[in-house]
Amino acid sequence: DAMVIQNPRYQVTQFGKPVTLSCSQTLNHNVMYWYQQKSSQAPKLLFHYYDKDFNNEADTPDNFQSRRPNTSFCFLDIRSPGLGDAAMYLCATSRARAGYTFGSGTRLTVV
């Protein structure tokens, strides 16, 4: 089945140690999104790619970066994770003006 896959489901990292979360899709959607969701809060858009064009939200910290080497894959890099970065990270895809499909998420713990 076509889907959005996030790996790993759970990630534990040390304070200040760089970490990378991955997302892959078999839907061939041209738009990919990264959201951060903290407990009992709305998912917050960090950035998105329209094909290879990167769109950063104004309030996304510089600590967060992203790469999209091809249509199928997108990565979220957190350069120096802090305790406040512990959250669920959600990857989503869409074809322009169509619906959005979410992956199962990666829950990040910072120790």
Added chain:
Amino acid sequence: QKEVEQNSGPLSVPEGAIASLNCTYSDRGSQSFFWYRQYSGKSPELIMFIYSNGDKEDGRFTAQLNKASQYVSLLIRDSQPSDSATYLCAVNLYGSGNTGKLIFGQGTTLQVKP
């Protein structure tokens, strides 16, 4: 003012009743509207989307959109305990080049009591 606003609840209804969930949005240029269900620790799951004013029905779910009032609602008929979850309202804001980005409300927690 938040772009998408929902009452966080919890909204408690008895099994078999109608649950009514509401959402308002601030950007009059918004063109598409979504309702997602999210169980604790899981990712959001699309329930319905609506683009035009009026009602849209899908099984036990009805989405209602009033663009003049900037208001979206979700009705769940014959509520079941399995409907207990957080319901997220989301609005598609179009950025440059029509890339679109989905902005979420904080969600309303629904509790359906047997």
